[in-house]
Amino acid sequence: MARLFFLLSGEHETLPASELKAVLEAENFAFKTVQKIDQVLRIEADVECINAIKRRAAFTRRCTLELFQCEAETTAIMKAIRSISLEQVLGNEENFAVRIRRVKEYSSNVDTVLLERKIGGVILHQTSGIKVDLENPKKTFLGVLTSGRFVFGVQLAEILPKPFVERRPKNKPFFHPSAMHAKLARSMVNLARSRAGELVLDPFCGTGSTLIEAALVGCRVLGLDVQRRMVRGSIRNLAHFSVEPEGIVVADARNPPVARVDRVVTDPPYGTSATTLKRSRRQIFEEVLTAAEGILGRGSRVCLAAPKSLNVRLLGVALGYKHVESYFIYVHRSLTREVAVFERV
Numbered sequence: 001m002a003r004l005f006f007l008l009s010g011e012h013e014t015l016p017a018s019e020l021k022a023v024l025e026a027e028n029f030a031f032k033t034v035q036k037i038d039q040v041l042r043i044e045a046d047v048e049c050i051n052a053i054k055r056r057a058a059f060t061r062r063c064t065l066e067l068f069q070c071e072a073e074t075t076a077i078m079k080a081i082r083s084i085s086l087e088q089v090l091g092n093e094e095n096f097a098v099r100i101r102r103v104k105e106y107s108s109n110v111d112t113v114l115l116e117r118k119i120g121g122v123i124l125h126q127t128s129g130i131k132v133d134l135e136n137p138k139k140t141f142l143g144v145l146t147s148g149r150f151v152f153g154v155q156l157a158e159i160l161p162k163p164f165v166e167r168r169p170k171n172k173p174f175f176h177p178s179a180m181h182a183k184l185a186r187s188m189v190n191l192a193r194s195r196a197g198e199l200v201l202d203p204f205c206g207t208g209s210t211l212i213e214a215a216l217v218g219c220r221v222l223g224l225d226v227q228r229r230m231v232r233g234s235i236r237n238l239a240h241f242s243v244e245p246e247g248i249v250v251a252d253a254r255n256p257p258v259a260r261v262d263r264v265v266t267d268p269p270y271g272t273s274a275t276t277l278k279r280s281r282r283q284i285f286e287e288v289l290t291a292a293e294g295i296l297g298r299g300s301r302v303c304l305a306a307p308k309s310l311n312v313r314l315l316g317v318a319l320g321y322k323h324v325e326s327y328f329i330y331v332h333r334s335l336t337r338e339v340a341v342f343e344r345v
Helices: 015-026 049-056 074-082 086-090 112-126 162-166 182-191 209-216 228-240 281-293 312-318
Strands: 002-008 031-037 040-045 060-071 095-102 139-146 149-158 199-202 220-225 247-250 261-266 296-307 322-332 335-343
Touching (some): 002 015, 002 049, 002 139, 002 149, 015 040, 015 049, 015 060, 015 182, 015 322, 049 149, 074 112, 112 139, 162 182, 182 209, 182 261, 182 296, 182 335, 199 209, 209 228, 209 261, 220 228, 228 247, 261 281, 296 312, 312 335
Parallel strands (some): 199 220, 199 261, 220 247, 261 296
Antiparallel strands (some): 031 040, 060 149, 139 149, 296 335, 322 335
């Protein structure tokens, strides 16, 4: 077990850390949470878990092997950096860089550029035959200032946002204004604890966002939609990203044409830019949860998005599910989503 820390996206207060933990659970990595501070999660886990997080997580930015943490004050930081053997950390690498990131406005009295130089100077003093390379370093040391603390270590992976940007709704061949963004769709797949090889069902597949994200983490995917044009559009989008589904079917979510699936991940229509076929929002969510119960095994999970006003977590519990967690995401003035996770009991 190694001490690791992760720099998280600031797009939501709690979702990024929960998504990261869900990835670890889905990939069967044992871990212990050490500390959660603003945009940083510190854990103890097998360092191999970094590969899974890099491959799956939507709201994690950097993965780091922790060397120390201390008070976010220059004197304390320099004392801590001098107390560790950096030559052993660097190994045979020829060059390095030091990067300091400040979360929000924390520790505004600390000059990050000056701190990078000071830490770099200590590293150069402790080692021989090694140089600073700010353009293409072989090893990057990362320090994060947040919540009055400074966390420092060796960066093991960086998760770039570009692939998610390339899969934004407007960048797909078939567009619909109700389409979910790739990052949120991926996080929902992860919150459902979806595993490679499992069959993930989206009974309101729309433009295929959820199916694409589930397939990209190794799941088998099956999509349903009652509207033929949405099915055709979803097929186009999946083909664009080289995703081969188990099927994309014109079907009613109330009667899914499948006997068993492993996970259900979906964003049902709310009646704003997506049609509800004259059914109330409550009816739609009652129907999809009731139908899901009949095709999920015990312990399997449903992750769905709903308008906050619906109180879908209470609806799920009333239908016999265990409510695992919920996250509220502001979309615009008239819509805040509740992303809710349920377990079939």
